[in-house]
Amino acid sequence: MQVNAEALEQTPLLDIQSLLFQYPRGSFQLKVPELKLSKGEKVAVIGPSGSGKTTLLNLIAGIYLPDHGSVQIDGQLISRLNDAARRDFRITRIGFVFQDFQLLDYLTIRDNILYPYRISRALKLDASVRQRVESLADNMGISDKLDRRIHSLSQGEKQRAAICRAMLTNPDLILADEATGNLDPDNKTHILDLLFQNVDQNDAGLLAVTHDHELLDRFDRVIDFNTFRSAS
Amino acid sequence: MRQSFYLSWQYLIFNRIKFGILVACVTLIAFMPLALHILLNESEQQLRARAVDTPLLLGRQGSALDLVMNSLYFDDEVPELITHRAVNDIENNGLAYAVPLYVRFEARGFPIIGTSLDYFQYRGLRLAQGRMLGLLGEAVIGAEVAKRLDIEPGNSLVSSPENLFDIAGIYPLKIKVVGVLKHSNSADDLGVFVDLKTAWVIQGLGHGHEDLEKTRDSSVILKREQGRVTANAKLTHYTEINQNNINSFHFHGDLSAYPLTALLVIPRDKKSGTLLRGRYIEDDRYQLIRPAEVVDGLMENIFRIKYVIDAVMIIVGLTTILAVILVFILSLRLRQSEISTMFRMGGSRMTLVQMLAAEILIIVMVSALLNMMLLTMVSQYSNELVRLLIF
Numbered sequence: 297m298q299v300n301a302e303a304l305e306q307t308p309l310l311d312i313q314s315l316l317f318q319y320p321r322g323s324f325q326l327k328v329p330e331l332k333l334s335k336g337e338k339v340a341v342i343g344p345s346g347s348g349k350t351t352l353l354n355l356i357a358g359i360y361l362p363d364h365g366s367v368q369i370d371g372q373l374i375s376r377l378n379d380a381a382r383r384d385f386r387i388t389r390i391g392f393v394f395q396d397f398q399l400l401d402y403l404t405i406r407d408n409i410l411y412p413y414r415i416s417r418a419l420k421l422d423a424s425v426r427q428r429v430e431s432l433a434d435n436m437g438i439s440d441k442l443d444r445r446i447h448s449l450s451q452g453e454k455q456r457a458a459i460c461r462a463m464l465t466n467p468d469l470i471l472a473d474e475a476t477g478n479l480d481p482d483n484k485t486h487i488l489d490l491l492f493q494n495v496d497q498n499d500a501g502l503l504a505v506t507h508d509h510e511l512l513d514r515f516d517r518v519i520d521f522n523t524f525r526s527a528s
Numbered sequence: 529m530r531q532s533f534y535l536s537w538q539y540l541i542f543n544r545i546k547f548g549i550l551v552a553c554v555t556l557i558a559f560m561p562l563a564l565h566i567l568l569n570e571s572e573q574q575l576r577a578r579a580v581d582t583p584l585l586l587g588r589q590g591s592a593l594d595l596v597m598n599s600l601y602f603d604d605e606v607p608e609l610i611t612h613r614a615v616n617d618i619e620n621n622g623l624a625y626a627v628p629l630y631v632r633f634e635a636r637g638f639p640i641i642g643t644s645l646d647y648f649q650y651r652g653l654r655l656a657q658g659r660m661l662g663l664l665g666e667a668v669i670g671a672e673v674a675k676r677l678d679i680e681p682g683n684s685l686v687s688s689p690e691n692l693f694d695i696a697g698i699y700p701l702k703i704k705v706v707g708v709l710k711h712s713n714s715a716d717d718l719g720v721f722v723d724l725k726t727a728w729v730i731q732g733l734g735h736g737h738e739d740l741e742k743t744r745d746s747s748v749i750l751k752r753e754q755g756r757v758t759a760n761a762k763l764t765h766y767t768e769i770n771q772n773n774i775n776s777f778h779f780h781g782d783l784s785a786y787p788l789t790a791l792l793v794i795p796r797d798k799k800s801g802t803l804l805r806g807r808y809i810e811d812d813r814y815q816l817i818r819p820a821e822v823v824d825g826l827m828e829n830i831f832r833i834k835y836v837i838d839a840v841m842i843i844v845g846l847t848t849i850l851a852v853i854l855v856f857i858l859s860l861r862l863r864q865s866e867i868s869t870m871f872r873m874g875g876s877r878m879t880l881v882q883m884l885a886a887e888i889l890i891i892v893m894v895s896a897l898l899n900m901m902l903l904t905m906v907s908q909y910s911n912e913l914v915r916l917l918i919f
Contacts (some may be wrong), residue, residue: 318817402538403538412873
């Protein structure tokens with residue numbers, strides 16, 4: 297694995313310092329001394345179940361607030377924002393890709409992709425957004441399925457729709473939580489290609505939690521939660 | 529809010545069964561008491577209108593309600609009978625005139641009303657087809673009777689026997705329909721009107737048979753003495769009144785002793801009515817009542833029952849609302865994954881509240897629309913519905 301040295305020299309897109317988090321009445325404690333991610337960088341996070349990978353994503357997204365330390369995205373200290381501003385920041389600047397897609401069965405693929413625009417006032421749904429849906433879907437090879445509901449789609453197609461949804465807002469940072477976990481090997485590679493392609497196109501950063509060790513060499517860096525040190 | 533409406537609408541049309549059940553529940557909660565209210569108001573109006581139009585009613589002492597229901601709405605509960613003599617008793621006073629009513633028999637499920645031509649004039653009934661009663665054995669029928677039985681002038685109706693198991697009973701009489709009345713939106717639409725004498729013929733009090741003086745069949749003669757001929761049961765009685773046999777119909781005894789169910793009493797003025805009531809107040813044979821008072825008493829009881837029904841409806845309504853709330857709570861639990869995704873993406877609690885509010889609003893609006901349609905239909909047909917239910 298190679299570190300993107302050029303990227304590290306830039307102002308980090310994500311900068312975590314001395315992070316400490318503990319669930320209320322819980323014994324689990326997450327400590328992250330330092331974690332940086334630059335624009336265009338693709339980082340994988342590995343570790344056993346229960347080691348706090350998803351918690352870390354939630355802390356980065358501002359869903360949880362750290363007990364100690366700081367999370368900065370593009371220079372913005374997340375903990376300084378109030379609830380509403382954090383939500384607006386999250387929906388406009390961060391894209392989420394989930395392991396089980398989290399697509400809604402009662403909506404068409406088009407409406408699923410447009411979902412962020414329908415749940416937040418921070419995003420304005422207009423003709424250019426609709427055009428971008430067409431373009432993203434075309435790019436992902438699901439343009440002919442936009443008006444279908446999710447039950448008629450394969451697993452790979454569902455994940456492509458989920459990626460379209462995450463990319464629609466042109467986020468600076470993509471957080472992928474086991475994005476390839478439910479896919480067969482061919483689809484895993486293909487979905488990762490599409491994800492990387494979109495990250496590159498948007499010059500975004502990617503932090504992907506994964507259990508797929510065979511995919512790790514595709515990432516710029518791998519963070520192992522067991523030792524919590526950057527492997528290169 | 530527009531986006532929340534869009535998402536909620538998509539959710540509801542995807543979950544059509546749940547949506548339909550919720551709409552049906554909410555619709556019924558509102559529809560039942562409102563429809564009941566409309567029907568009760570209409571029934572009150574119909575009952576009262578006819579009762580108010582009938583200033584006084586004379587009948588035998590007994591149930592005033594039976595008397596009113598039979599005389600005004602042709603209910604099949606026959607009150608104690610009075611005699612035709614009562615007509616003279618009333619008219620001899622010079623305070624009122626009387627319209628006799630004999631409502632006792634039926635033809636194909638519709639009441640036969642034996643009366644005089646004054647009845648049609650008093651009730652303002654007009655002919656739509658045919659002519660008025662002229663001869664014995666003729667009938668004029670209400671508009672609904674004509675419609676439901678598909679009968680027009682020239683057709684016939686046969687009276688129904690009072691008791692199917694009375695082998696000694698009188699024969700049914702074939703009645704010729706000569707006229708159809710215009711719609712009056714009252715109980716008159718459902719009546720078969722005949723002359724009083726025709727009603728007595730139906731009862732067997734008047735009859736027609738072959739002339740015993742001219743008969744060739746000697747076996748029908750029981751005895752002949754001093755110009756009187758007595759026949760046995762073999763004598764043929766006519767079951768239809770026509771041009772050939774009408775002259776053979778006759779009544780035995782004093783007609784003033786013949787039965788009636790009631791008299792519509794129309795006083796010359798208010799004072800005459802009051803005087804007349806005073807004269808009958810102590811009478812132990814007759815009751816002279818104001819139908820409006822009886823109907824008011826009946827409505828009071830109906831409305832008392834309505835209050836009980838309203839209370840039951842409120843309890844059922846509250847239970848249904850609780851059940852609907854439970855459905856929403858369970859639905860939220862089922863949608864936990866969707867809600868979690870929404871929060872993780874950047875949706876707020878307010879978005880969730882808006883979505884739920886939009887869902888409830890859509891259900892309530894669709895129910896309200898359905899309710900309006902149903903209630904418009906009920907209002908449109910309340911007249912017929914009430915007549916169907918009450919009369």
